[in-house]
Amino acid sequence: MPHFALLVALAALAVLGYWVGKQRSLQLVGGGRGIRKLHSLPAYYGFLTALWCALPALLIMAVWLLLQDTIISSLVLSKLPVALRGQNAGELGLLTNDIRNIVLGNIPAAAARPEVLVAAQDYRRLQGIADLALSGLVLAAGLAGLAWVRSRINPALRARNSVERIIELLLLGCSMIAVFVTLGIVLSVLYESLRFFHAVSLDQFLLGLQWSPQTALRADQVGSSGAFGAVPLFLGTVMISGIAMLVAVPVGLFSAIYLAEYANRKFRASVKPVLEILAGIPTVVYGFFAALTVGPFLRHTGELVGLKVASESALAAGLVMGIMIIPFISSLADDMITAVPQSLRDGAYALGATRSETIRQVVLRAALPGIVGGVLLAISRAIGETMIVVMAAGLAANMTANPLEAVTTVTVQIVTLLTGDQEFDSPKTLAAFALGLVLFVVTLILNVVALKVVRKYREQYE
Amino acid sequence: MSTATLATPVATAAEEPAATSPPVPENCKTVGRVTADGALLIARGVNVFYGEKQAITEVSIDIARNQVLAMIGPSGCGKSTFLRCLNRMNDTIEGARVTGSIVLEGQDIYDKHQDVVQLRARVGMVFQKPNPFPKSIYENVAYGPRIHGLAADRVELDEIVHTSLQRAGLWDEVKDRLTSPGTSLSGGQQQRLCIARTIAVNPEVILMDEPCSALDPIATARIEDLIDELRESYAIAIVTHSMQQAARVSQRTAYFHLGDLIEVGETDRIFTNPRHKLTEDYITGRFG
Ligand SMILES: Nc1ncnc2c1ncn2[C@@H]1O[C@H](COP(=O)(O)OP(=O)(O)OP(=O)(O)O)[C@@H](O)[C@H]1O
Ligand SMILES: [Mg+2]
Numbered sequence: 001m002p003h004f005a006l007l008v009a010l011a012a013l014a015v016l017g018y019w020v021g022k023q024r025s026l027q028l029v030g031g032g033r034g035i036r037k038l039h040s041l042p043a044y045y046g047f048l049t050a051l052w053c054a055l056p057a058l059l060i061m062a063v064w065l066l067l068q069d070t071i072i073s074s075l076v077l078s079k080l081p082v083a084l085r086g087q088n089a090g091e092l093g094l095l096t097n098d099i100r101n102i103v104l105g106n107i108p109a110a111a112a113r114p115e116v117l118v119a120a121q122d123y124r125r126l127q128g129i130a131d132l133a134l135s136g137l138v139l140a141a142g143l144a145g146l147a148w149v150r151s152r153i154n155p156a157l158r159a160r161n162s163v164e165r166i167i168e169l170l171l172l173g174c175s176m177i178a179v180f181v182t183l184g185i186v187l188s189v190l191y192e193s194l195r196f197f198h199a200v201s202l203d204q205f206l207l208g209l210q211w212s213p214q215t216a217l218r219a220d221q222v223g224s225s226g227a228f229g230a231v232p233l234f235l236g237t238v239m240i241s242g243i244a245m246l247v248a249v250p251v252g253l254f255s256a257i258y259l260a261e262y263a264n265r266k267f268r269a270s271v272k273p274v275l276e277i278l279a280g281i282p283t284v285v286y287g288f289f290a291a292l293t294v295g296p297f298l299r300h301t302g303e304l305v306g307l308k309v310a311s312e313s314a315l316a317a318g319l320v321m322g323i324m325i326i327p328f329i330s331s332l333a334d335d336m337i338t339a340v341p342q343s344l345r346d347g348a349y350a351l352g353a354t355r356s357e358t359i360r361q362v363v364l365r366a367a368l369p370g371i372v373g374g375v376l377l378a379i380s381r382a383i384g385e386t387m388i389v390v391m392a393a394g395l396a397a398n399m400t401a402n403p404l405e406a407v408t409t410v411t412v413q414i415v416t417l418l419t420g421d422q423e424f425d426s427p428k429t430l431a432a433f434a435l436g437l438v439l440f441v442v443t444l445i446l447n448v449v450a451l452k453v454v455r456k457y458r459e460q461y462e
Numbered sequence: 463m464s465t466a467t468l469a470t471p472v473a474t475a476a477e478e479p480a481a482t483s484p485p486v487p488e489n490c491k492t493v494g495r496v497t498a499d500g501a502l503l504i505a506r507g508v509n510v511f512y513g514e515k516q517a518i519t520e521v522s523i524d525i526a527r528n529q530v531l532a533m534i535g536p537s538g539c540g541k542s543t544f545l546r547c548l549n550r551m552n553d554t555i556e557g558a559r560v561t562g563s564i565v566l567e568g569q570d571i572y573d574k575h576q577d578v579v580q581l582r583a584r585v586g587m588v589f590q591k592p593n594p595f596p597k598s599i600y601e602n603v604a605y606g607p608r609i610h611g612l613a614a615d616r617v618e619l620d621e622i623v624h625t626s627l628q629r630a631g632l633w634d635e636v637k638d639r640l641t642s643p644g645t646s647l648s649g650g651q652q653q654r655l656c657i658a659r660t661i662a663v664n665p666e667v668i669l670m671d672e673p674c675s676a677l678d679p680i681a682t683a684r685i686e687d688l689i690d691e692l693r694e695s696y697a698i699a700i701v702t703h704s705m706q707q708a709a710r711v712s713q714r715t716a717y718f719h720l721g722d723l724i725e726v727g728e729t730d731r732i733f734t735n736p737r738h739k740l741t742e743d744y745i746t747g748r749f750g
Contacts, residue, residue, distance in 0.1 A: 265556070341593070346589060349551060352609065362596075
């Protein structure tokens with residue numbers, strides 16, 4: 001792995017650069033005694049040298065490696081016989097892949113055509129040259145950087161300021177990566193959604209009552225023209241999230257109140273970790289719990305009382321999702337309740353309020369904004385939850401308000417639209433992006449509101 | 463605790479027991495007269511422990527009507543701890559334990575049958591940091607009367623809120639904004655709001671723990687005036703770090719030291735002629 005060796009060499013060069021820079025600065029002022037004459041501590045001169053030694057060289061290496069394959073491929077291809085070159089773009093791509101695979105040893109050379117073998121050899125030769133050139137260039141850049149900084153070191157050089165500036169830029173770069181990736185995802189979802197809305201109008205999508213996204217794969221297929229009314233999905237999502245919140249909010253909130261206000265230290269210390277374990281269970285485990293245990297249980301119970309319960313029902317998915325969200329709500333509410341200053345409780349007790357009056361009328365009152373924020377965050381989690389509903393709520397886009405029937409949600413439909421063999425520009429596939437966009441916008445709004453509320457509450461007591 | 467290091471008492475506590483008071487325990491080492499005429503709240507031989515640690519040792523003292531008792535002493539000597547015993551606020555602290563007797567009008571407040579809720583309605587408390595509830599100004603004052611059912615209807619409640627705010631000297635400043643949050647007031651106003659909240663339940667005793675320590679001199683002066691007026695109707699005990707404040711507002715002063723009640727007496731006498739060495743050191747500034 002020559003690139004790895006090159007990196008190691010560069011690192012060694014940087015360490016050398018550190019030492020050279022540091023020694024140089026010390027030498028200029030006549031050793032350790034003269035440190036006070038330097039603008040910065042000697043280590044900063046060392047860091048500056050090392051950074052200038054490593055960073056430009058790394059940049060060169062990154063750019064080079066990014067371009068190397070493309071350039072070599074086109075060079076190799078241009079030398080191929082015309083008969084092989086004169087194909088359409090797709091086959092040319094396959095050919096290039098074949099050549100690269102032979103070079104990498106993924107395909108036994110014996111199985112290849114002679115022209116391709118020649119090309120592969122050519123490719124290998126060019127790669128060797130390129131690697132050599134790259135090593136030379138990178139090391140030269142490193143040395144040049146080192147020598148350049150060393151020549152500039154003098155007691156007045158503000159090495160500390162420069163180093164800190166470079167580090168700041170590095171940090172900025174990393175945060176920019178996060179921002180750009182997010183932006184890229186949003187834009188691509190937006191773009192694909194727009195393509196979808198060319199095929200299906202916005203109001204048809206947002207207000208339509210029928211969802212059956214099967215479109216004809218081939219022109220001669222009949223009977224599935226596709227209907228993209230997403231209301232049944234929205235309804236299913238709202239119903240399941242609603243059931244989940246009906247379970248999670250009271251249980252989570254009450255357990256938080258008990259833990260924060262009533263439980264003694266020992267009980268608290270043993271129960272909190274259990275709740276945290278609950279939060280750590282993978283959702284797929286909840287999913288099969290819902291599908292294999294809760295679903296059948298509900299159906300049997302339904303039979304006993306003469307109710308018809310589908311084996312995949314909104315109720316089963318909602319209940320289990322609620323259980324999943326309990327620890328989320330209880331730990332957030334617990335934080336909010338314990339953040340209420342003791343002085344407020346004291347004030348209420350001193351007026352003769354009982355414990356329950358104090359909690360209901362003063363503590364919860366003070367913690368309410370934070371708790372509401374937590375619940376909003378929990379709702380956005382419930383809406384985005386996929387695994388449990390895929391496994392337990394079914395796929396049928398029923399337009400129903402009965403929690404005992406199978407329903408489907410936005411997330412489940414995204415999964416089903418995108419699994420299996422797909423044509424990537426049919427409305428069926430693009431519909432997933434439109435659904436994703438809706439999901440994104442809704443959870444974004446919920447999160448922004450929730451964070452605002454929570455932050456406002458935090459400021460109140462700080 | 464370190465009672466052995468104390469100087470010999472100049473006078474014994476029990477020298478002139480009031481007719482109504484229970485006897486002062488034999489082992490009481492406090493200098494000066496711990497009893498008072500018109501005693502309402504009477505502590506005898508009170509010890510407080512936080513877990514294993516003893517914070518208050520054998521404290522006996524009377525708190526009397528129409529009188530302000532100031533409690534002074536170096537930080538950590540147990541003033542707050544003792545004050546919080548008097549309306550059982552220590553109940554809310556895990557591991558806190560109180561022994562001895564504290565009697566409010568003939569009834570031991572640590573008796574099993576004592577209802578804490580009623581007790582705290584009779585013995586109100588104002589804290590060091592103003593702590594208005596996250597409610598409107600009106601609701602802050604109305605809260606106590608509401609939970610104790612003191613007002614039959616809205617008109618009566620309005621009346622209670624009005625008079626309480628007036629007596630706390632806050633009415634004129636807030637009468638046009640009764641619905642705005644209590645936290646929107648200034649620190650001094652908030653503290654007066656807390657006092658209004660306390661007197662709204664019509665207590666007999668008011669306990670104050672450094673009520674001015676978070677306030678500027680002007681707000682402090684207002685509260686001191688207020689305390690002086692409230693003395694007409696209540697028994698008041700105030701903890702303070704300011705000896706000037708103790709001298710200005712109180713009629714009796716109690717000096718605490720490391721959990722012991724060292725000396726009690728008329729405020730004028732304590733500040734001009736302290737009998738115990740430790741008291742003298744403290745008020746002349748020779749002690750931290
Ligand atoms: N909740 C508690 N748990 C354990 N020890 C406590 C607790 N509260 C107070 N103490 C201890 O009891 C002693 C008396 O404390 P207290 O708060 O009554 O002092 P204080 O006289 O009010 O002091 P300050 O003037 O600083 O308010 C101190 O040693 C303190 O450390
Ligand atoms: Mg205190």
